[in-house]
Amino acid sequence: MPHESAPRRRTGAYLAIAAIVASVGGAFAWTAGWLTPDRLTPARMTDAIEATSTTPYPGFRRAHAKGLCVVGHFEGTPDGAALSRARVFADARTPLIGRMSIGGGSPYGLDAQARVRSMALVLRGGDGSEWRMAMNSFPFFGAASAEAFFAQTQASAADPATGKPDPARMAAFAAAHPAAQRFAAWAKSAPWSDSFANTPYNGIHAYRFTGDRGEQLVRWSMRPQAPFVEMTAAQREAAEGDYLQDELRARLAEGPVRWDMVVTVAGPGDDPSDPSTPWPDDRTQVIAGTVVLTGAQDQATGACRDLNFDPTIVPGGVALSDDPILAARAAVYAQSFDRREREVARGADVDGTPPQESTR
Numbered sequence: 016m017p018h019e020s021a022p023r024r025r026t027g028a029y030l031a032i033a034a035i036v037a038s039v040g041g042a043f044a045w046t047a048g049w050l051t052p053d054r055l056t057p058a059r060m061t062d063a064i065e066a067t068s069t070t071p072y073p074g075f076r077r078a079h080a081k082g083l084c085v086v087g088h089f090e091g092t093p094d095g096a097a098l099s100r101a102r103v104f105a106d107a108r109t110p111l112i113g114r115m116s117i118g119g120g121s122p123y124g125l126d127a128q129a130r131v132r133s134m135a136l137v138l139r140g141g142d143g144s145e146w147r148m149a150m151n152s153f154p155f156f157g158a159a160s161a162e163a164f165f166a167q168t169q170a171s172a173a174d175p176a177t178g179k180p181d182p183a184r185m186a187a188f189a190a191a192h193p194a195a196q197r198f199a200a201w202a203k204s205a206p207w208s209d210s211f212a213n214t215p216y217n218g219i220h221a222y223r224f225t226g227d228r229g230e231q232l233v234r235w236s237m238r239p240q241a242p243f244v245e246m247t248a249a250q251r252e253a254a255e256g257d258y259l260q261d262e263l264r265a266r267l268a269e270g271p272v273r274w275d276m277v278v279t280v281a282g283p284g285d286d287p288s289d290p291s292t293p294w295p296d297d298r299t300q301v302i303a304g305t306v307v308l309t310g311a312q313d314q315a316t317g318a319c320r321d322l323n324f325d326p327t328i329v330p331g332g333v334a335l336s337d338d339p340i341l342a343a344r345a346a347v348y349a350q351s352f353d354r355r356e357r358e359v360a361r362g363a364d365v366d367g368t369p370p371q372e373s374t375r
């Protein structure tokens with residue numbers, strides 16, 4: 016068999032290198048969504064969230080932008096330890112860093128008028144484990160899939176003329192999505208609490224706990240020990256912009272603020288993969304521990320600023336369910352975290368005074 020000439024061999028090698036470069040480039044392009052413009056990627060979801068505001072807020076979280084850092088500890092109970100071998104249930108005290116926030120993309124939103132309030136936590140277990148949670152005051156999610164949430168976010172895009180979403184687009188979205196209708200009914204009817212401290216925060220997704228009784232599907236909520244006090248529409252309208260933050264700081268100055276972690280065990284037929292559907296009220300509930308907050312810090316300088324409360328970071332004894340929104344959240348939170356950290360590194364002012372037009 017005749018030998019190939021040197022120039023021909025070289026051409027073959029160049030073609031092979033070009034093929035490798037093209038396939039690696041193609042893989043990157045596919046991952047980024049450049050080859051499939053309709054595919055939902057973390058970047059597209061984050062872009063859509065950003066588009067719900069006409070004002071960019073560099074250096075801030077793309078959602079739940081306004082909040083304050085909190086510190087404290089978690090106290091486990093024997094009932095919790097029986098449900099899951101996560102170290103935080105066995106230990107009397109696990110230190111925590113958290114963040115209390117309101118929904119929305121503006122770091123200057125009006126606290127008392129935010130329908131959604133939130134608690135995020137990182138529990139650092141004595142065995143080096145970490146458990147991150149980001150929970151909301153709504154009892155179920157308003158979208159049954161990441162795609163539905165994306166479509167809802169697009170429908171909520173700020174109209175450049177008004178700076179607000181187009182009501183007709185929002186109504187059309189809701190008409191086609193029962194989960195959004197259920198959510199709207201909750202938002203309209205549920206009483207408003209007057210404090211971060213007397214608001215329940217719900218984990219929403221199903222997770223798997225492994226303990227003495229084997230593996231069980233669960234959901235959890237943080238139930239406030241502080242008694243519920245309603246805030247009327249007139250009180251909300253009259254409240255100062257930082258009302259919830261100021262009120263929480265004042266409470267903490269008087270002493271710790273507590274929530275019980277109530278774990279609900281799934282019953283037959285409860286769907287673990289759809290966070291938009293509540294499970295029946297009669298399911299077994301266990302108090303697995305208590306969240307104790309002891310102090311607060313500004314979010315610009317506090318321990319929560321450079322944290323990503325990714326709800327897929329769980330310790331041994333806790334595993335994710337098949338809920339696809341969990342994976343979507345992990346990817347989008349990483350995207351938001353990456354964007355805001357780069358902006359901070361480039362000098363974004365995360366401690367500035369609010370621009371006039373964005374206080375509402």
Ligand code: HEM
Binds near residue numbers: 076078135164344
């Ligand atoms: C596909 C659905 C969702 C998307 C795309 C999404 C998106 C985001 C983004 C971009 C952030 C900012 C993250 C950062 O910069 O660190 C965020 C924060 C947050 N989200 Fe979601 N979210 C989703 C669902 C949920 C659900 C179901 C809950 C409640 C169970 C929730 C609760 C929170 C909370 C509490 C924060 C603030 C965390 C903090 O204080 O750092 N989100 N979300």
